[in-house]
């Protein structure tokens with residue numbers, strides 16, 4: 146099969162991925178093989194390609210926002226059949242035996258394996274996944290290119306949203322407005338939760354208001370009109386944490402979504418942290434992913450996407466790196482069924 150392979154990490158402008166012919170993978174007994182239709186581009190792909198995150202396997206195929214069709218099944222597979230539409234997210238597998246896996250908290254499993262990092266991902270004609278980790282998409286009435294970004298920013302945003310424990314009637318704050326925050330805003334609207342968006346960009350303020358934010362401005366320049374019950378910080382900017390805490394009611398919860406973060410300093414504990422909780426989004430949970438897909442289908446959530454042919458993956462990565470994608474998401478069209 147054709148695949149984009151990362152042999153050696155390097156700056157994305159140096160085009161470290163190589164398009165080559167590799168052996169087509171074959172599913173083990175409890176695995177399915179998927180013919181990849183589309184795969185969304187994530188900033189994490191760039192972090193891995195450039196070496197911000199260590200390489201965990203040689204000759205890695207990146208990509209963890211996969212939508213495809215089952216084309217082969219292992220002999221023990223029961224949940225899926227050839228022709229089924231499925232999604233593969235960042236969650237590739239967990240051990241299934243540890244105290245976390247046994248208590249529906251597999252996101253903390255010490256053996257959590259990531260698609261497109263520990264295991265080959267979706268920038269290839271075929272990908273393999275254990276049937277227990279695959280997300281069934283037959284009932285999702287959205288186009289593959291609209292489903293792909295749901296697999297990472299959509300599901301991760303929903304997991305961050307769930308961690309806030311927000312309830313109807315409460316006020317939610319979102320700091321930073323990338324693709325992840327966009328999906329949270331849509332879901333919050335759907336659940337009649339008033340959402341306040343802090344973003345630096347004028348364009349994002351407009352997008353946020355159009356998507357239903359009751360307030361959208363740069364909270365570092367313009368005071369929020371009220372205190373918030375729950376908030377999520379999306380950018381990896383530690384300097385946003387204390388100001389976000391000051392905007393929370395006592396009993397409020399602040400969720401930090403980033404996978405890495407610049408230094409966090411809390412200068413005034415008693416005034417700004419005491420009485421509030423900070424939580425972090427570690428890994429995603431399958432049950433929350435399924436819950437999100439069902440809401441996304443009900444709402445027919447679509448975000449802006451720019452579609453690139455398979456051969457132009459590397460150009461798409463460079464554009465994402467430079468922030469030059471015209472839409473919120475970049476999606477690679479890999480194959481047809």
Ligand SMILES: NC(=O)c1ccc[n+]([C@@H]2O[C@H](COP(=O)([O-])OP(=O)(O)OC[C@H]3O[C@@H](n4cnc5c(N)ncnc54)[C@H](OP(=O)(O)O)[C@@H]3O)[C@@H](O)[C@H]2O)c1
Pocket residue numbers: 188235297298301320321322323324325326343344345346349379380381382385402403404405426427428429
């Ligand atoms: N734990 C997980 O499994 C997981 C999975 C997926 C994503 N994530 C995390 O979710 C976060 C959001 O990802 P994303 O792809 O949606 O968005 P993103 O492209 O990383 O950025 C989010 C927004 O943050 C703002 N921003 C960036 N740098 C900033 C800075 N220094 N100060 C203030 N604002 C800044 C920008 O918004 P404005 O221009 O609007 O200000 C940007 O649009 C990331 O941090 C990512 O690590 C975690």
Ligand SMILES: [Zn+2]
Pocket residue numbers: 187188189190209235297298
């Ligand atoms: Zn991602």
Ligand SMILES: [Zn+2]
Pocket residue numbers: 239240241242243244245246251254255256
């Ligand atoms: Zn486990």
